[in-house]
Amino acid sequence: MIDGVGASGGRTLVLGIGxxxxxxxxFGVRCVEALHRRYALPETVEVMDGxxxxxxxxxxxxxxxxxxxxxxxxxxxxxxxxxxVRGDEVPRFTGAKKMSLHQTGFQEVLSAADLLxxxxxxxxxxxxxxxDLETWGGPLTPEVAARLDDAVTxxxxxxxSWGIAAIPRAAPLEAGSSDGLLRHGLDRAAYERTDGLSAAxx
Numbered sequence: 001m002i003d004g005v006g007a008s009g010g011r012t013l014v015l016g017i018g019x020x021x022x023x024x025x026x027f028g029v030r031c032v033e034a035l036h037r038r039y040a041l042p043e044t045v046e047v048m049d050g051x052x053x054x055x056x057x058x059x060x061x062x063x064x065x066x067x068x069x070x071x072x073x074x075x076x077x078x079x080x081x082x083x084x085v086r087g088d089e090v091p092r093f094t095g096a097k098k099m100s101l102h103q104t105g106f107q108e109v110l111s112a113a114d115l116l117x118x119x120x121x122x123x124x125x126x127x128x129x130x131x132d133l134e135t136w137g138g139p140l141t142p143e144v145a146a147r148l149d150d151a152v153t154x155x156x157x158x159x160x161s162w163g164i165a166a167i168p169r170a171a172p173l174e175a176g177s178s179d180g181l182l183r184h185g186l187d188r189a190a191y192e193r194t195d196g197l198s199a200a201x202x
Contacts, residue, residue, distance in 0.1 A: 010065020017050040023138035024072045024130035031070035037173045039166040057109045062118035072130040079131030080143030090125045
């Protein structure tokens with residue numbers, strides 16, 4: 001996690017939400033892991049695995065002037081399709097079809113932040129059409145996994161439009177390092193090293 005306050009245009013939060021143990025639900029978390037592993041961002045940017053924390057994320061959203069969210073949602077499109085949604089459209093897209101508890105939770109997070117008078121000035125969702133949300137312990141489907149790099153590229157472009165530059169790391173951070181985002185031991189390579197069930201079962 002890269003913490004800080006006072007980015008270009010205010011503090012920025014890059015948030016990945018979803019459940020690592022439900023196949024394509026992991027997309028948002030895998031995106032922030034990939035971004036953080038490969039790029040260094042200013043101290044004014046916080047990169048966070050929001051998991052399925054729901055309303056526990058309100059204080060982080062309240063503190064953000066700029067909010068960029070990665071998530072797997074249902075657009076009714078072809079699995080793997082990416083879409084960038086901004087501003088007032090974001091809550092509607094995350095609620096287009098409730099697929100899991102975390103989606104409703106994130107809508108509530110945005111509503112709560114708004115009611116409390118601290119809503120991000122900039123809000124962008126980078127979402128993917130999920131293919132599989134039923135397989136417990138399953139990996140990302142090939143269609144969704146193939147879009148991780150594209151999603152990270154879209155995020156870098158969005159951040160650049162906000163005046164935030166990402167610097168490629170000389171070498172990607174190692175999974176399982178002391179770094180907060182990568183030390184949980186459920187990095188994608190380890191999680192999917194066999195049939196996708198090893199991390200979930202043990």
